[in-house]
Amino acid sequence: QQQVKQSPQSLIVQKGGIPIINCAYENTAFDYFPWYQQFPGKGPALLIAIRPDVSEKKEGRFTISFNKSAKQFSLHIMDSQPGDSATYFCAATQTGANNLFFGTGTRLTVIP
């Protein structure tokens, strides 16, 4: 059973656009929600993470929006650039757990 559901599977936007990637979870015990960015042939790297005590977190052009009641969170990339083209994974876990539950990934392409 997929603990974290991610959509869309792929996304194409023009440079300067704002791609949005959505994730949903069922386990209300989850309290840590990171996003990972993966370039081809490389391992995923932590991009940004949020805990449920806040509804939004920004780091540069990347923003996580978190809706605790809906059990959903999303990644927004402002002023997207071709260099943002990568696969993005959302994930979730709870304090005291030993592993993360990953979404299935979104392949983002930013067209110049």
Place this chain on the structure above:
Amino acid sequence: SQTIHQWPATLVQPVGSPLSLECTVEGTSNPNLYWYRQAAGRGLQLLFYSVGIGQISSEVPQNLSASRPQDRQFILSSKKLLLSDSGFYLCAWTPGYNRADGYTFGSGTRLTVV
């Protein structure tokens, strides 16, 4: 600072041959260690994780095994590779028991079984 090393970067192996992939972490002690597989265009599948020397948890029954002979060394093995074992294998670590935040991945091994 902590670093994770994974090798080899690429590997082409015939069906039925053995496999050994190695991962080591530097600059920390008693990390949690993980092996993931990523099939082409797909998500991350957790294969094994370890919270200490000799302690291995298997998430998916299959043709692979893992071992942790030293605190910061994690090895993924197979006695006889199958075509379906092809994929991108990733090692990862987190800073200690009951800690799943701060995942750091290695650079991966691209395995092609022919």
